[in-house]
Every structure is written in C-alpha cells, then in structure tokens.
Amino acid sequence: MLSLLVLSGLASVGVAAVNVSIPLSPPENSQPLSPTLVSFSLEQDRWPDWVGIDSRNDFTHHALVRLASLTGVPTKIRVGANSEDHTFWSPTVTVNEDEFPPADTITPYPEATKITVGDKYYTLSRWLPRGTHMTWGVNLGADNATNAANMAASIVKAFKSAVVKASGVVLDYIEIGNEADLYKNNGLRPKNWTVEEYVQDWISIAGPVAEAAGIQDTRGAVSLQGAAFAGQGFTPREIFALGILDSTPGKAISIISQHQYSAAFCNGGDFPLTSFMNKTYVRGNLTHFIPDIAAATEQGFPYILGETNSIACHGAPGVSNTAGAALWTIDYTLQAATLGIAELFFHEGIGFKYNFIQPIALNRSTIDGSPLDPPQPPHVQPLFYGGLVLNTLVGRIGHSRIVELDVGDDNVSGYAAYERGRVVRAVFVNLHAWLASTAGERPSVHIDLGFARGTGAAEDAFWSGGREARARRLVVEHADDVANLTWAGRSFERSSDVSPTGSKDEERIVLSQGLDLRSTEAVLLVF
CATH class of the missing domain: 2.60.40.1180 (Golgi alpha-mannosidase II)
Incomplete structure (x- = not known):
C-alpha cells in the first residue's frame, strides 16, 4: 500500500x-480548530486496564491531564472498536470477563473474541479526568437487539450514578456497531451483505437502543453517533440517500464518524517509513473523505474520524512506533482539520504499536511477542510528542x-x-x-x-x-x-x-x- x-x-x-x-x-x-482535535478511541476489551477498577490508573490519568493542560479541555474518549461487536452485557458479571485468542508475532496483543460486561464496567468512566466527554459503542454485529439495548441501558445507568456524576465525566454519544461495512468480511454478516441491508439492520437495533437509553432526538444530553464505517466501504452519502435520517432512531443521529488508516498490518508486511513520511501520501489518504464531509455538513452534523491511526491492525513495527510517526501525526491531524474534520480519535489498545501511551506494564514485546523480563513499565511513545505539539498549536482559547x-x-x-x-x-x-x-x-x-x-x-x-x-x-x-x-x-x-x-x-x-x-x-x- x-x-x-x-x-x-x-x-x-x-x-x-x-x-x-x-x-x-x-x-x-x-477552518475551526477544536480544542479536542486530538482525541482517543480505546478498545473495549481492556478498557479497565486503561482507567483502573477500584482506583484510577495514575499513568493514564497523568498523560491525559498533561495533554489537557495545553488546551484547557480533556481529550474526548470513545470506547468501542473491534471488540465493540464482541461485547455482551450480563446481570451476573461485575466488571468484565474476556476471552482472548493466542498471541503471535504479528499480533502480540490480540483483541478479545468475546467480552462479557456488567454494570460496574461502565462506571469505570469516573476515573477519567474531570470534564472528559465520552462516546460508548454497543454491539450491532451480533444482530441481537436485546443485548444492544441492555448495553445501552447499562451505559446510561452508569452516567446517572452518583459516582460518575460526581466525577464530571459526561456521556455524549452512543455508537451502534463498529465498521459495519466490514461485517461481510469478518463473518458477522453474509458475503453479499449490502448497504441497503445495513440501514434496515441498523434501524432495527438502534430503535431499541435509543428507547433503552431514553434518546428521542438530538435535543437531549445524549444522542447517536452515525456511520462509524471503515473508510469508504459504506458512506454517509449512501445511508443519507437511503433514508436513515428519516427513521425514528435516525432522527437521534447528531454526528457522523468514519475511520481511516493509511495501510494495514493484519497479515504482516514491510512498510517503508520513508514513504509513510510524505506530504502527498498524507493528503491522498484524507481527500477522498471530502464528499462525505460536505454531505455531513449539509445535514448540520459535525464530521469526525472516530477511529484512526497510522497502520491498521495495531500498527507496523519500524513505522507506527517511531519518531517519524510523531511527525506524520502532526501533518496528518492538521491536514484533516483544514478539510473540516472536527476531531481525530487516535486508536489505542494495550500493547498496540501505534499507541500514544502504554498505560500498563507489558510482559511481552509489542514488536514480536517475545517475553520481556522484567516487564516494561507504563510509558509514553513517540506519538505522544506529536500530541504535545498539536495541542500547543491549538491553544486554550477554545x-x-x-x-x-x-x-x-x-x-x-x-x-x-x-x-x-x-x-x-x-x-x-x-x-x-x-x-x-x-x-x-x-x-x-x-x-x-x-x-x-x-x-x-x-x-x-x-x-x-x-x-x-x-x-x-x-x-x-x-x-x-x-x-x-x-x-x-x-x-x-x-x-x-x-x-x-x-x-x-x-x-x-x-x-x-x-x-x-x-x-x-x-x-x-x-x-
């Protein structure tokens, strides 16, 4: 690529x-320069590792506060991604129970194949810095309206709880399904699944989700985030034309999200850093979103990259974890802002190569999965420096x-x-x-x-x-x-x-x- x-x-x-x-x-x-231009998307499976369970993860907290000190506003946090469509709510689980596939040299820290969560899982939101605004994802991939509604009800219940309200952390959006345009490739839908079928499927799940969350339209404190597609597989223009906004849950959509990576490391490969650090390449990976940005703006919606980073499938060694990627982050983010993209949610996981920070100690290498003895303590990675530069440019005026x-x-x-x-x-x-x-x-x-x-x-x-x-x-x-x-x-x-x-x-x-x-x-x- x-x-x-x-x-x-x-x-x-x-x-x-x-x-x-x-x-x-x-x-x-x-174009407007949002104080939350640099935001983060987190995998759902190891969300408790990021924020802490019985007490906050101090390293995560310090890193987020450091970035927020430059703009006066905490980064926004979206919790979802691939593991969003493998999450199930259970009344008998307290926090979460995860089932993981074996690690390998290409993917030393794989996502869980099944995550079962309880009500306390969502109340962990209280450990984020005061004033953080959040988006939470619910499972569309399972095609189970009851489960999706249970997840939404538990999310809203958490944010109405005394502990989360006291923390000052706020729920903005519920996202229903992650990268549904890839379902036909990952086994969650048939190979011939179409965008027309997606719209009807989304409406059938989003209706119960909105009802369970008490969402009626865009005027309340919480609304729905639309699209969340993997690039251009499906587009906002297509679902607008198919009438998604005229449906009952569609009337609660108030923001449009798409995802973007500049390449993919899912099966390994050799990616030359010298080509990745290139102005023409950066712009070519963003300009194809211009028609969707225009379509969202015409509907009055902010447009965001709700999940993005350098190279998909956790990043490529020698590229995503390097100082060169920090410079790429600056150009990529600001180029996106000049196109009218309000926020970029850089995707993060535990042990992912492209992380801004590694929030917990790691006992195996992020590069090849080899054991680390002693474990590597929590630390920032080169992209964090890109975030410092970006937030300094954005400033505190808002x-x-x-x-x-x-x-x-x-x-x-x-x-x-x-x-x-x-x-x-x-x-x-x-x-x-x-x-x-x-x-x-x-x-x-x-x-x-x-x-x-x-x-x-x-x-x-x-x-x-x-x-x-x-x-x-x-x-x-x-x-x-x-x-x-x-x-x-x-x-x-x-x-x-x-x-x-x-x-x-x-x-x-x-x-x-x-x-x-x-x-x-x-x-x-x-x-």
Whole structure:
C-alpha cells in the first residue's frame, strides 16, 4: 500500500530555502480548530486496564491531564472498536470477563473474541479526568437487539450514578456497531451483505437502543453517533440517500464518524517509513473523505474520524512506533482539520504499536511477542510528542482557526493558527526521513517568512510589535528511533507520571531572518 518515493534532493545538499507567506488574519478558507482535535478511541476489551477498577490508573490519568493542560479541555474518549461487536452485557458479571485468542508475532496483543460486561464496567468512566466527554459503542454485529439495548441501558445507568456524576465525566454519544461495512468480511454478516441491508439492520437495533437509553432526538444530553464505517466501504452519502435520517432512531443521529488508516498490518508486511513520511501520501489518504464531509455538513452534523491511526491492525513495527510517526501525526491531524474534520480519535489498545501511551506494564514485546523480563513499565511513545505539539498549536482559547500555508517544498508542511482574528502560532514539519542508516550531512530547509498584511488595527499592531517569535522544536535524532525525542528541550519519557525532565528550551527567532528546519524535525512559532 505504501510506495517508495524519491525525495527531493535534500540528502545531497546542506540547506534548501523556501519562502512562506503567513496571512496575519484568517483567510476565508480557514477552518475551526477544536480544542479536542486530538482525541482517543480505546478498545473495549481492556478498557479497565486503561482507567483502573477500584482506583484510577495514575499513568493514564497523568498523560491525559498533561495533554489537557495545553488546551484547557480533556481529550474526548470513545470506547468501542473491534471488540465493540464482541461485547455482551450480563446481570451476573461485575466488571468484565474476556476471552482472548493466542498471541503471535504479528499480533502480540490480540483483541478479545468475546467480552462479557456488567454494570460496574461502565462506571469505570469516573476515573477519567474531570470534564472528559465520552462516546460508548454497543454491539450491532451480533444482530441481537436485546443485548444492544441492555448495553445501552447499562451505559446510561452508569452516567446517572452518583459516582460518575460526581466525577464530571459526561456521556455524549452512543455508537451502534463498529465498521459495519466490514461485517461481510469478518463473518458477522453474509458475503453479499449490502448497504441497503445495513440501514434496515441498523434501524432495527438502534430503535431499541435509543428507547433503552431514553434518546428521542438530538435535543437531549445524549444522542447517536452515525456511520462509524471503515473508510469508504459504506458512506454517509449512501445511508443519507437511503433514508436513515428519516427513521425514528435516525432522527437521534447528531454526528457522523468514519475511520481511516493509511495501510494495514493484519497479515504482516514491510512498510517503508520513508514513504509513510510524505506530504502527498498524507493528503491522498484524507481527500477522498471530502464528499462525505460536505454531505455531513449539509445535514448540520459535525464530521469526525472516530477511529484512526497510522497502520491498521495495531500498527507496523519500524513505522507506527517511531519518531517519524510523531511527525506524520502532526501533518496528518492538521491536514484533516483544514478539510473540516472536527476531531481525530487516535486508536489505542494495550500493547498496540501505534499507541500514544502504554498505560500498563507489558510482559511481552509489542514488536514480536517475545517475553520481556522484567516487564516494561507504563510509558509514553513517540506519538505522544506529536500530541504535545498539536495541542500547543491549538491553544486554550477554545475557538481558534487553522489554515494550511503554501510551502514550496515536497517534504515540509506548514500551518497557522488564529485567535480573535489574528495569527498567534504556526508550525512547520519537515517529513524528510533522516534515518539511523543515513550517511552524510543532515540537510535543512531554510524558511524565509513573509506576512500578508491587512488593514485592520489588530494586524497593524501585530506587525509593529511582532518582529520576533519564540520557537519550540520537536527534536529527533533519527526518524526510525523509538525513544529519546525532546519537545522544547524536555523529555516526557523518563518520569513515571509523564512530567517533563530537562530544561525548557525556547529560541528567539528574528522573523526577518527566517529559520532553519532540519530533516525529521518540527518547529512551532509563537508570535
């Protein structure tokens, strides 16, 4: 799925130069930049490991609070995914009982094939940071309306309980079924199952779910999340045309979700990191959603990637777990935002290669399943640094806007963020892969900055007082490194509570002189 591309000559030169113009006020094509742009999707089977049972998982909590401190808002959490359609509620189970297939070298941490849960399972939501908003998935794959309704009733019961209400954690949506367009491939429906049959099937299950949850339309505190398809197998445009929104439960849909991965590692394979870190490839994996974004917007729905990450089936070694993937995360997420995608829910599991964090100790390798003795303690992975950069760009105001900058280099992406009508931050990402095996001098791109002035007072004030900017760098030794990144001079890998170690390092950039950006590096400017 990934093709090796020849990158633009930088390996043989020391410094290339580009001119970049930054509008001082948001252009007409700017898009809202949500404070929960970076959110998380969690597998249902090991949800208790993520948050804790009788007490909270402190590592998860510290990591989520660290990200929230940059935007003032906790990341949203969706619990569901593949194990969503293998979950059954039981009145005799307290928390959960899981049945797992054997691990292997390709999938060292497989999802459970059956999860049986009780009421306490959903009340564990209280261990998330205060103010977290959640989406919970219920089982459509089993085609069992009673089970789906029981799950929904238990979810709503949990969020009405005193302990969850006191925690400040909020339920926004119930999702009915995960990636139903793949059911005909995974045995949950016949091989000839169609989108027309999906719509009728969804309505037959969603009706009892909505009734059990007390959901009548979109005006209540909780509504339904629609679609949740695996890319383009089925599309929102198709189900809208088939009348899903005119059905009784369809009137309770208030948001549209689709899923996206850039490749798949389900059967193994060799994925070159150098091709993954590529502007053209990133954009090609997102632009095919534009018609669905438009269709959702026309209906008045926010559009999200309710599950996404680098390479499906838990990620590929040497790609998903690397520093290069952290840079990919920045470009991928911001490119999605410029297309009108409100939030991206990066998928996480226990022991998945593409995790932002590993929330519990691991006793076998995520790469090949070999035993780890001693176990590897909870830790952040490279993508967490991408989240730090992204949330810093988003900021704390809650209603910033974003625009992509025209950068005349095949490897360098740029974006600007706006608050109260003026530019406040910009980020540049150099996706040229500097590998541990690369010989020669590490190349750089020199970015000469210009500013497109308007006539507003705020713009003139910026121009007269904004001759310098503060710069924070995401520094990476090699794109294929799996650790030892720093953000603004600090590491987040060396503490048990995700607190930074090292001295904060900010540069002062004279705007008229521009800045240098090395291969496999990102820089964020604060004006």
